[in-house]
Amino acid sequence: MLSAARRLLPHVSRVVQHSSVRQEHSLKEVVSAFRSVCGEDGVSTGESVRQQHGKDESVHRCRPPDVVVFPRCVEEVSALAKICNRHNLPIIPFGTGTGLEGGVGALKGGVCFSLRKMDKVLDVHQEDFDVTVEPGVTRKALNSYLRDTGLWFPVDPGADASLCGMAATSASGTNAVHYGTMRENVLNLEVVLADGTIVHTAGKGRRPRKSVAGYNLTNLFVGSEGTLGIITKATLRLYGIPEAVVSAVCSFPSVQAAVDSTVHILQAGVPIARIEFLDDVMIDACNKFSSLSYPVMPTLFLEFHGTENSLNEQVRTTEEITSANGGADFQWALDEETRARLWKARHDAWYAGLALRPGCKAYATDVCVPLSRLPNIIVETKEDLIQNRLTGPIAGHVGDGNFHCLMVLDPDDSDEVQRVHLFTERLARRALALEGTCTGEHGVGLGKRALLREEMGPGAMGVMQSLKETLDPRNLMNPGKVL
Ligand SMILES: Cc1cc2nc3c(=O)[nH]c(=O)nc-3n(C[C@H](O)[C@H](O)[C@H](O)COP(=O)(O)OP(=O)(O)OC[C@H]3O[C@@H](n4cnc5c(N)ncnc54)[C@H](O)[C@@H]3O)c2cc1C
Secondary structure (H helix, E strand, O other): OOOHHHHHHHHOOOOOOOOOOOOOOOHHHHHHHHHHHHOHHHEEOOHHHHHHOOOOOOOOOOOOOOEEEOOOOHHHHHHHHHHHHHOOOOEEEEOOOOOOOOOOOOEOEOEEEEOOOOOOEEEEEHHHOEEEEOOOOEHHHHHHHHHHHOEEOOOOOOOOOEHHHHHHHOOOOOOHHHHOOHHHHEEEEEEEOOOOOEEEOOOOOOOOOOOOOOOOHHHHHOOOOOOOOEEEEEEEEOEEOOOEEEEEEEEOOOHHHHHHHHHHHHHOOOOOOEEEEEOHHHHHHHHHHHOOOOOOOOEEEEEEEEOHHHHHHHHHHHHHHHHHOOOEEEEEEOOHHHHHHHHHHHHOHHHHHHOOOOOOEEEEOOEEOOHHHHHHHHHHHHHHHHHOOOEOOEEEEHHHOEEEEEEEEOOOOHHHHHHHHHHHHHHHHHHHHOOOEOOOOOOOOOOOHHHHHHHHHHHHHHHHHHHHHHHOOOOOEOOOOOO
16 A cells, blocks of 8 residues: 555655555555545545535636545544545545635545534533534524524625634635634634644633633644644634624725725724725626616725614714715615625625626635735726736725735636736735735635745745644645645
8 A cells, every 4th residue: 555655755754745546556445444434425436526625716727636535523534634644645624615726626636524514513602702613614604503692703704614614714804804814713723633633722622712821823723724734623702793783885086085094994993893895897796796776986885883872983983084085975774684785795796796707717816915005006906907908806805905806807718817817926916015915815725825935935934834844744734735
């Protein structure tokens, strides 16, 4: 069973040649070892199941794993990882496959760990505002489970992603300006390392709101994109459902005016819960897709959470600021149904953008800059799009300085594909030049590894590489991603 490469492994850590289950004659042997752990229906080598697990929502092509396993508990995950480790097989964790950077593709073959059968909400501590979940629980499933408790989990990437996939990508989304990203909301993780060892990043069963005990292992795994271990449990912060919620939409004469309003609202200390920017192209697409009739101008979608009294104050200050910046057509959404419609339109922006060019594919860029740099980068980016004849409606979590161009492209038009590629690199480098990052929330995955090196420089990259080698010396965890 041991390949020549594997026999060398104890001496070679950086360059590792992985075994492919299919190349080996021992496919049956490995599959039967997997079946002995998680049962007949816990293992699949079927073509369609492998295809389904070799791709996320990005434009990266499908790279199916050799085998998909469906463990039911952490002990099974650990036992399966030990088998992979013994046979030198890559391990690719899979949540719900909504990632946007090609993170689940099995570049070197191997075993996809689909965690969807581990879908229990474990301990809810109402009085402590925390909950522990298994990796297959999605954010919508958690929030419907919590409905009667008066609590909710606010991190909301739009897609109904798994919470441990969200931890693995450090997801954020529309509520992050107020409630933070996954980084601020994970208290503890249970992780299975590549050799099957089970660790608890903040100590087994611990859930303090704050801790300075030792290195911050939790945030080492948050955002590690499946390259350091398989997250099998997450303890998350919860929040009280706000007493009152108001949403609003406001149009602006220019991008600058919309972004200036955002900066002024935050500077005024308004505890805004959501503040989302849509450029004229995106609002036009949303109007058409969601049967709305907002003015086709740079637009902010806003939401305020709090008590009735505090909302009055927040709303008054915001109206003053937006009108001072030329904002008009302020439309309030007070009832739940209107608010839900408004935010559904925002969350459907991806599909609205796609509908601009039926039959095309979408690639969502993702950069983040300090707030004061936002107007510059958005204005320059819009000019770049026009000059290069590209369709790229812009939507952004502007309160965090984070925005996306939804590049809608014909994948069969090689000239257009090349123009999009060059555009996205220019955009990322523009963000780096403005002291920002090449990714605010979608992650590095496959496509941004070179940009990560530019962003970090050799010192920080060296530390990341050493951490990877310590935790995963055989480079079995999701190889070819991030580093
Ligand atoms: C329409 C749309 C809108 C989106 N909007 C946003 C947004 O606003 N903000 C945002 O942050 N993201 C957004 N996303 C991206 C996506 O939803 C997030 O990246 C999400 O966190 C991925 O979770 P998942 O469970 O689908 O992970 P997957 O796609 O299954 O996996 C993503 C990565 O995490 C790893 N992984 C998954 N589960 C685990 C685990 N248990 N342990 C270790 N590693 C694991 C995988 O190996 C892979 O590298 C959007 C996606 C879509 C389709």
